Amino acid sequence: MAARRPWWRLVPAALWRQPRRLQHERQPGRPDQPIPMENPYKGPPKKCVLCGINVDYKNVQLLSQFVSPHTGCIYGRHITGLCNKKQKEITKAIKRAHVFGFMPVMFKNPSFLTDPKICNIKYPE
Amino acid sequence: LSLFFFFLLKPETAAVLKRTVEALMERGAVVRNLENLGERSLPYKISKHKERHRRGGYFLIDLEGPPSIVSTMMDHLGRDIDIIRRAFVKHPVSKTEECSGMIPVNYEDKLIAKK
Numbered sequence: 001m002a003a004r005r006p007w008w009r010l011v012p013a014a015l016w017r018q019p020r021r022l023q024h025e026r027q028p029g030r031p032d033q034p035i036p037m038e039n040p041y042k043g044p045p046k047k048c049v050l051c052g053i054n055v056d057y058k059n060v061q062l063l064s065q066f067v068s069p070h071t072g073c074i075y076g077r078h079i080t081g082l083c084n085k086k087q088k089e090i091t092k093a094i095k096r097a098h099v100f101g102f103m104p105v106m107f108k109n110p111s112f113l114t115d116p117k118i119c120n121i122k123y124p125e
Numbered sequence: 126l127s128l129f130f131f132f133l134l135k136p137e138t139a140a141v142l143k144r145t146v147e148a149l150m151e152r153g154a155v156v157r158n159l160e161n162l163g164e165r166s167l168p169y170k171i172s173k174h175k176e177r178h179r180r181g182g183y184f185l186i187d188l189e190g191p192p193s194i195v196s197t198m199m200d201h202l203g204r205d206i207d208i209i210r211r212a213f214v215k216h217p218v219s220k221t222e223e224c225s226g227m228i229p230v231n232y233e234d235k236l237i238a239k240k
Contacts, residue, residue, distance in 0.1 A: 045226025
């Protein structure tokens with residue numbers, strides 16, 4: 001008795017166990033199985049409204065579209081539907097515009113009230 | 126590499142501008158461009174230097190200079206009565222060409238505690 005251990009602890013498992021194969025890996029000698037590849041029918045990635053547009057603190061009209069007309073507060077991500085980066089950029093630009101005196105703080109500039117609606121905000125009736 | 130923006134009042138805008146630009150050049154900044162963003166009514170009444178202002182002319186100066194100028198210039202312009210508000214802004218570097226579309230957020234992963 002070399003050591004007080006069962007034989008299957010001394011001999012490496014590769015010798016006596018059945019080889020485990022993952023289901024989705026390629027198996028040798030089976031050409032008719034599906035070939036793993038990326039989804040070829042994937043559509044183009046969804047883009048947010050501002051995806052190609054440069055956000056500036058100077059164009060007050062663009063910034064005012066993401067601000068409430070009644071209180072002047074900035075709409076959240078669930079209302080504007082922008083991606084992470086752009087939402088952050090817009091918030092920073094709006095804050096800057098407030099400080100520099102480009103955009104009114106407590107309300108929306110009345111000349112921009114008839115702009116096309118980007119945010120899907122639902123007002124209570 | 127910065128932009129400088131301020132707005133002021135009064136009909137003698139030319140003199141004020143000249144003063145500021147000269148002051149900037151004294152501190153060793155290179156003025157690239159000077160833009161007038163028009164004269165319009167301010168979004169809110171600003172009271173500065175014991176006067177309440179409603180209309181102002183906006184000016185934007187493209188600068189290049191050492192960052193040590195900033196504090197001295199802010200001081201200097203704070204003393205100028207004609208300038209209502211002043212600010213230094215870094216030159217905006219536009220990186221909009223890399224915008225890849227929105228990746229759908231995996232809310233489940235967020236709920237599981239991050240380790």
